Amino acid sequence: MxxxxxxxxxxxxxxxxxxxxxxxxxxxxxxxxxxxxxxxxxxxxxxxxxxxxxxxxxxxxxxxxxxxPEAVDGSSHAPINALGLRHVAFAVDDLDGTLARLRPHGAELVGNVETYRDVLRTCYVRGPEGILLELSASLT
CATH class of the missing domain: 3.10.180.10 (2,3-Dihydroxybiphenyl 1,2-Dioxygenase, domain 1)
Structure with missing residues (x-):
């Protein structure tokens, strides 16, 4: 790719x-x-x-x-279960620090920051134009 x-x-x-x-x-x-x-x-x-x-x-x-030509709305705020490209995932070293840096740029949590089996902290964030990101930080 x-x-x-x-x-x-x-x-x-x-x-x-x-x-x-x-x-x-x-x-x-x-x-x-x-x-x-x-x-x-x-x-x-x-x-x-x-x-x-x-x-x-x-x-x-x-x-x-x-x-x-002028851009057309591509349902930028569609929910995660809508068909098509829905999110881009990033591995980050410090999830809380990353969220703090992104909030002044309009980042909003979609749900919660969750921990998976003491191995991974992850969340979904909407950024500008409704772009949906998955952010994950390893706990190991």
């Missing part, structure tokens, strides 16, 4: 949130023209993108903010 792509309406907020999570901005670009239109199947598209990577460089998330 090279990356996961997400469309947002506020690129700066998405980048700030995921940087607070510990991801690193790899680059930003303006995208438009025949090549892009041909790949994504939309005519006259214009967007800004940002690629973020995990600190180890293994995983990436690409965020796209479309100026044209």
């Amino acid at each position: 090279h990356h996961v792509g997400m469309t947002v309406t506020d690129l700066a907020a998405a980048v700030a949130f995921f940087e607070a999570l510990g991801m690193e901005l790899e680059g930003e670009a303006h995208m438009e023209g025949g090549f892009v239109d041909g790949v994504i199947g939309l005519e006259g598209s214009r967007s800004r993108i940002a690629m973020l990577r995990t600190p180890d460089g293994r995983y990436r998330i690409e965020f796209s903010e479309f100026q044209a």
Whole structure:
């Protein structure tokens, strides 16, 4: 896998949130023209993108903010049992510290922080645009 792509309406907020999570901005670009239109199947598209990577460089998330055509609602606040891509999971060293860093960026717990068999603490968090994250910290 090279990356996961997400469309947002506020690129700066998405980048700030995921940087607070510990991801690193790899680059930003303006995208438009025949090549892009041909790949994504939309005519006259214009967007800004940002690629973020995990600190180890293994995983990436690409965020796209479309100026044209206007973004359409993809049920960003759908519950976890809705069909389709629902969440992205991150292993973190300090769950409480991570939550503290994300809250100023709009993170909200979906349920509770739970402990599984004294091995793992985990929770779901909604971030900007309703992006659903699973955060887990090993207790061993």
